[in-house]
Amino acid sequence: MASTLKRLSEDEVAGILSFLPAKAIIKLRTLSRYVLRRSACNHFLLTQSRHTKADSGFFTRPYYGPVVLTLLDPHAGIPNEGLRFLQHAERVVRASANGLVFCSNKSRILGSLCVCNPVAPIATLRFIPPPTGEEHHDLSCIGVAVDRMSRGYELVCFTKPPDWHSPYCFRVYASADNAWKFHKMVDGGPRDLQLEYPVICGRTVYLASTCGPYMHTAPYIVAFDIEEEGSEILSIPREATKASDCHEIRIARWGEKSLCLISCRRSSIFKLWAMSRDQGTIAWVEKYQVSMMEMGLTSPGDVHSFTVINSDTLVFVMNSSIYSYDIKKRALKELQKGYPSGYPILISYANSLRPY
Secondary structure (H helix, E strand, O other): OHHHHHOOOHHHHHHHHOOOOHHHHHHHHHHOHHHHHHOOOHHHHHHHHHHOOOOOEEEEEOOOOOOEEEEOOOOOOOOHHHHHHHOOOOEEEEEEEOOEEEEEEOOOEHHHOEEEOOOOOOOOOEEOOOOOOOOOOEOOEEEEEEOOOOOOEEEEEEEOOOOOOOOEEEEEEEOOOOEEEEEEEEOOOOOOEOOOOOEEEOOEEEEEEOOOOOOOOOOOEEEEEOOOOEEEEEOOOHHHHOOOOOEEEEEEEEOOOEEEEEEEEOOOEEEEEEEEEEOOEEEEEEEEEEEHHHHOOOOOOOEEEEEEEOOOEEEEEEOOEEEEEEOOOOEEEEEEOOOOOOOOEEEEEOOOOOOO
């Protein structure tokens, strides 16, 4: 193989390799010094990370116990050393974007927030400085927006207020400046927000409210515009506003720049809408609906966690198993059996060599 690669120019070799997932490149590095040398520079690492547009799997973060990586793409993955590094007893995975993984310790304080790439030969943590004077403030929500043309990224952090009706504290960290850019208070509306599942589309951060029957107010979505530094509460389709203990909603990315809403009646049906904006007017377009019976699950149970990855794959935890459902192919797959009971957080992961 090395002799074949040597007949190509350096740019051609780098171009071919940059379309492979990180796992494949790491294996080739062990077989060829030529590949190792050509794929080690920052330019190649950033090119490969730009080509890694699809998420290859997701972390399941249980309430207790270590994080687990579940793969959608069998050709991707994290070396065992990198996975053990993330599963350290005092480490909690908070977010992931384009191969970067963001962690904190169990204390959940801003001063413990750090970043790593677990596919690096030696996984190391780079600590993110907390806002001045706020090292010991708790963090409740972390979202990530990456710049695919550079090593830069932005973190958005929401802190849950101590009182129910108090505004949320919202901060943004810019890696290019190694600094937190601003600190705003955001009205989250009358309901609690699902801080475990933030979605960033462009310069807007979205958070869905909870869905339980503890309030008469219908569920909704809060949108915060980073550029305008303002927030608004968005209504959702009437069918998704049913507030009950057996009805849940989630939000996820839809394509590169849009948002989708997923509704789940825990033991019967999933439904998905895509959001569109036209001169400030919000519209929801129904994209699909599927029942457990249509998937082939003849003995459904309560769905404990769910989300949509890559705009085409529904993943969910039910009956101590983790499933994926290909929306386009209408194909169900059981990814893992014997998963511990509970409501794990699902965090998508891309198999990228992105430097940090």
